[in-house]
Amino acid sequence: MKKVSLVSGGSGGLGLAIAELLVKAGRNVLILGRDSEKLTKAAIELTRLSKSSHVSTLVCNVGNETDVRNAGKFLKDHKIVAEYLFNNAGRGLYAEIGATNAGLIDTVFEANLKGMILLTSEILRITPENEELTIVNIMSTSALYGRDKETIYCAAKWGARGYTEALRTELKGTKRNIIAVYPGGMKTDFYKASGQTRDISGFMEPAEVAGKIVNAVLVTDKLLVSDITITRKK
Numbered sequence: 001m002k003k004v005s006l007v008s009g010g011s012g013g014l015g016l017a018i019a020e021l022l023v024k025a026g027r028n029v030l031i032l033g034r035d036s037e038k039l040t041k042a043a044i045e046l047t048r049l050s051k052s053s054h055v056s057t058l059v060c061n062v063g064n065e066t067d068v069r070n071a072g073k074f075l076k077d078h079k080i081v082a083e084y085l086f087n088n089a090g091r092g093l094y095a096e097i098g099a100t101n102a103g104l105i106d107t108v109f110e111a112n113l114k115g116m117i118l119l120t121s122e123i124l125r126i127t128p129e130n131e132e133l134t135i136v137n138i139m140s141t142s143a144l145y146g147r148d149k150e151t152i153y154c155a156a157k158w159g160a161r162g163y164t165e166a167l168r169t170e171l172k173g174t175k176r177n178i179i180a181v182y183p184g185g186m187k188t189d190f191y192k193a194s195g196q197t198r199d200i201s202g203f204m205e206p207a208e209v210a211g212k213i214v215n216a217v218l219v220t221d222k223l224l225v226s227d228i229t230i231t232r233k234k
Helices: 013-024 036-047 065-077 102-126 151-170 206-217
Strands: 002-008 029-033 055-059 080-087 133-138 176-183 227-230
Touching: 002 013, 002 102, 013 029, 013 036, 013 080, 013 206, 029 036, 036 055, 055 065, 065 080, 065 102, 080 102, 102 133, 102 151, 133 151, 133 206, 151 176, 176 206, 206 227
Parallel strands: 002 029, 002 080, 029 055, 080 133, 133 176, 176 227
Antiparallel strands: none
């Protein structure tokens, strides 16, 4: 079976930066995203980085169960097994609590929590027990601290953190490794995509954050980094 590193939210920002490093490391990569044009553009960029790695794309809203099931079918039909799953897809929300409504709650929870659960469950379901799988749940430092104007976002990320901890406990003793990643703010279109304005000039570069993550994840010795918190130097 062909092995791949699967990256959700892989058509831009941190996800694309992670995919770039994986390709440079000689890994086959499958990136998931909602926008087919962005995925195509990303695939062209990634293919130029290495002739030995295979890059493929799949339109998938990880918060949609049908899309996730179709992604699982794609892997099975093409005899592909995920050796790394980077749960990177997400959506920001920076707003006063009084501006919250049911639609916003559903949107933020779907992108940051529901999608992580659905995709992880599907990959676990289709991955043979004898194959080693490393699941990297990329969350945020907002999963560690409560922040003003991020109440709903924090709630979703704290849920993702609880899910990650419980998943690690349930899968202990199996060939499944769980890594939790908590990065601080980055210079991406994360908030812009949600129609929000925020000063991110002092935030981290996604390529630097990706380097910290990939370097830790691809370690091939007997040690495993279980939790990674990435913040700016004071």
